[in-house]
Amino acid sequence: MxxxxxxxxxxxxxxxxxxxxxxxxxxxxxxxLVALVEDMGWSRSLTxxxxxxxxxxxxxxxxxxxxxIERFGARRVIALGGAIFTxxxxxxxxxxxxxxxxxxxxxxxxxxxxMSGWVPFIVSVERSYPDRLGTALGFALAGVGFGIxxxxxxxxxxxxxxxxxxxxxxxxxxxxLWVIPSAWWLLRGVEPSAQVVSAPTxxxxxxxxxxxxxxxxxxxxxxAAFAFATGACVAQILLIHQFAFLVDHGIPKTEGSLISGVIxxxxxxxxxxxxxxxxxIGREAAYSLAAVANVLAIAALAxxxxxxxxxxxxxxxxxxxxxxxxxxxxxxxxxxxxxxAGPAFPSIFGFMSLSGSLGAALxxxxxxxxxxxxxxxxxxxxxSLVLALISPMALWWAAPRxxxxxxxxxxxxxxxxxx
Numbered sequence: 001m002x003x004x005x006x007x008x009x010x011x012x013x014x015x016x017x018x019x020x021x022x023x024x025x026x027x028x029x030x031x032x033l034v035a036l037v038e039d040m041g042w043s044r045s046l047t048x049x050x051x052x053x054x055x056x057x058x059x060x061x062x063x064x065x066x067x068x069i070e071r072f073g074a075r076r077v078i079a080l081g082g083a084i085f086t087x088x089x090x091x092x093x094x095x096x097x098x099x100x101x102x103x104x105x106x107x108x109x110x111x112x113x114x115m116s117g118w119v120p121f122i123v124s125v126e127r128s129y130p131d132r133l134g135t136a137l138g139f140a141l142a143g144v145g146f147g148i149x150x151x152x153x154x155x156x157x158x159x160x161x162x163x164x165x166x167x168x169x170x171x172x173x174x175x176x177l178w179v180i181p182s183a184w185w186l187l188r189g190v191e192p193s194a195q196v197v198s199a200p201t202x203x204x205x206x207x208x209x210x211x212x213x214x215x216x217x218x219x220x221x222x223x224a225a226f227a228f229a230t231g232a233c234v235a236q237i238l239l240i241h242q243f244a245f246l247v248d249h250g251i252p253k254t255e256g257s258l259i260s261g262v263i264x265x266x267x268x269x270x271x272x273x274x275x276x277x278x279x280x281i282g283r284e285a286a287y288s289l290a291a292v293a294n295v296l297a298i299a300a301l302a303x304x305x306x307x308x309x310x311x312x313x314x315x316x317x318x319x320x321x322x323x324x325x326x327x328x329x330x331x332x333x334x335x336x337x338x339x340x341a342g343p344a345f346p347s348i349f350g351f352m353s354l355s356g357s358l359g360a361a362l363x364x365x366x367x368x369x370x371x372x373x374x375x376x377x378x379x380x381x382x383x384s385l386v387l388a389l390i391s392p393m394a395l396w397w398a399a400p401r402x403x404x405x406x407x408x409x410x411x412x413x414x415x416x417x418x419x
Contacts, residue, residue, distance in 0.1 A: 008128035012136060014186050015121040016143035018078070021174050022085060022113045024147025026054065028155040029105075030243035030260065034253070035164040036101070044244065045368035046098055051240055052361040053106025054113070059357020061114040063212070066123075066350025074120035075187045081115025082179030088112050089172035093165045116179050119353060122333040123346045124187075134283075134334045138275025141329035142268040145322065149264025152243075156253065209342035210406045212351055220339055220398050225352055227287075227394035228332050229359030234294060234387035235325045236363030237380060238301070239263070242317070245377055249304050251314050262318035263325075270326020275334070278327075282401045283335045286327060288392040293324030298384050305378070332356060338400040363387075 029051050036047050068077050088109030095101050121140060129136035158167035215221050242263075246256040270290070278286035297320035304313045333349060340348045370379040 008125075008136070010186060011121075011124045011128045012140045014182050015125060015140040016146065018179055018182060019117055019121060019141060019143035020145075020147035020150070021178055022081075022117045022147075023144045024151025025089075025109075025155075025171055025174070026051070026113060027144075027148045027239055027260075028151040029054075030240055031152060031156045031159055032164055032167075033240070034244055034247065035159050039164065040098075042098055043368070043372055044241075045365060045372045047101075048240060048364050048368035049098075050101045050106045051236075052365040053102045054110040055236070055357045055361035055364060057107055057110030057357075058114040058118070059354040059361070061111055062119055062350035062353035062357070063347060064350070065115055065119045066347035068115075069120055069123055069346045070344075074124045075183050077120050078116045078183035078187070079180050081112050081117070081120075082175040082183065083112070085109060085112025085116060085179060086172045086175030089168050089175075093168035093172070112175075116183070119346065119350050122349060126333065126337055126345065132279050133337055134275040134277075134279040134330050136275075137330035137334055138272045141275075142271040142326075144329055145264045145267030145269075145271055145326060147264070148267060148322075149261045152260035152264070153258055208406045209344065210340040210348060211342075211344045212347050214406065215340050215344075215348045216351065218339075218404075220404060221352065223394055223398035224335055224339060224400070225355035227335075227391050227398060228328075228352065229355040229362075230387045230394060231287075231328055231332075231391040232356040232359035233363035233366075234384045234391065235321075235328060236360040237367040237384050237387075238294075238297065238321050239325065240364045241367040241371070241377070241380065242301075242321070245301060246304075246314055248377075251311065255311065255314075259314050259318045262315060263322035266319045266322025267326040267329075268322075270323040271329050272326075273323075274327035275330030278331055278334060283331050283338065284392070284396045284399070284401060287331050287395050290324045290327030290331075291388055291392045293320045294388040295385065297321035297324060298381055298388065301377070302381050328356075335395065335398070335400045339398070339404045340406075342406065 033044070033047050033051075036042060037044060040047075065077060088104055088107075088111075091104035091108060092101065095104055122137070125136050125140045126133060155167055155171070158170055162170065243256050243260060246259060247253055251259065270293075274286050274290055277289075297317050300313050300317035300320060304310055304317070307313060332353075336349045336352050337345060340352075342348075366383065367377075367380050370383065371377055373379075
C-alpha cells in the first residue's frame with residue numbers, strides 16, 4: 001500500500017470487503033437473469049431491464065450521496081445503505097411481476113448499493129490517501145473483483161439449492177451481518193472528517209476551488225463523463241450477458257459460473273495493476289492499454305461463436321475482460337479527482353458518477369434488446385467493439401494529465417454558490 005494517513009489501511013480494508021459484498025450481488029445478476037427467464041418466462045431484455053433501473057438509480061443518487069457525505073459523513077451513509085440493501089433483497093424475494101422486480105431490485109436495492117458502495121468509499125479513500133490515489137483505489141476497489149470472484153459461483157449454488165427467491169432472501173443477511181456493523185464500528189473514529197464547502201462572502205470573489213456549478217460548466221467534465229459512460233456501457237454489456245452467451249454456446253452453467261469467478265480474479269489483478277500504472281504513466285495511457293484487453297475479450301467471444309463449447313476461449317474472454325474492466329474502478333475516480341480536486345469533490349464526483357451509471361444502464365438493456373431483435377449476439381459484439389475504442393479516445397480529450405485550475409466565480413449581491 002502507498003503511504004497515507006494512519007487510518008488509511010482500515011478504510012481500504014473495509015472498502016475492499018464491503019464493495020465486494022454489494023457489487024458482487026450486482027454482477028451476480030447474470031445468474032439471476034437466466035433463472036428468472038426460465039422460471040417467469042420473461043424476455044431477456046425485459047429481465048435485464050431491472051439491472052438497467054438499478055444502474056440508473058445508482059447513478060442518479062450519486063449527487064445526493066455526495067451531499068449527504070459532506071453533511072453527515074460517509075460512515076452513516078454506508079450504514080443506512082446497508083439497511084436499504086437488506087430491505088431490497090427481502091422484497092425482491094417476494095416478487096410476482098416484472099415491474100415489482102424493477103421496483104424492489106432496481107429501485108430499492110439500487111439505492112442501498114449506491115449508499116453503501118461507490119461514492120462514500122471513493123471519498124473515504126481519497127481523503128485517506130491524497131497522494132498515490134490510483135494505487136490506493138486499486139487496492140480498495142479490487143474488492144469489486146473479489147465480489148465477482150466469490151459471489152457469482154456462490155449465488156449460482158444458492159439458486160440451484162434454494163431457488164432464486166431463497167437466494168435473494170439469504171442475500172438480505174449481508175446487510176446486518178457485515179455492511180451495517182462494519183460501517184458503524186470499524187470506521188468509528190477513523191473516518192476522515194467531513195469537508196463542507198463554505199460559501200464566500202456576498203459580493204466577493206469566490207475562493208478558487210471547484211464546486212458543482214463551475215465543474216458542470218467545464219467542457220473537461222463532460223469529456224471525462226463521456227469516457228466513463230462509454231466505458232461502463234461496454235463493460236456492462238459484456239459482464240451482464242456473458243453468462244447467457246456462454247450457456248448459449250455450449251458452456252455448462254456450472255462452468256459458466258466458474259468463468260465468472262475467473263473474471264473476478266482477473267479484475268482484482270487489473271485494478272491493482274492499472275491503478276498503480278496510472279500513477280506512473282498517466283490515466284489516459286493506462287486506460288488505453290486496458291482498452292486493448294477489452295478488445296481481445298470481444299474477439300474471444302466472437303471466436304466462441306465459431307467454436308462452440310471451447311472452454312479455452314471462454315477462459316481467454318474471462319481473463320481479458322476482467323483485466324481490462326479492472327481499469328474502470330480506480331481510473332474513473334482518480335481522473336475525477338485529478339480534474340476537480342477540492343473540498344466539494346464528494347458532490348462533484350457524485351454528479352460525474354451519473355455518467356458511468358447511465359452508461360451501465362444502457363449497456364445492460366442494449367445487450368438484451370439487440371439479442372431479442374436479431375436473435376443472436378453478433379450486433380452486441382459489434383456495439384461493444386465500437387464503444388471499447390471510443391472510450392479511451394474521450395479520456396485523452398478530457399486530458400486529466402493537464403492542470404485544471406478552478407474557475408473563479410464573481411457572485412452578485414445576495415447570491416450563493418451551488419454546493
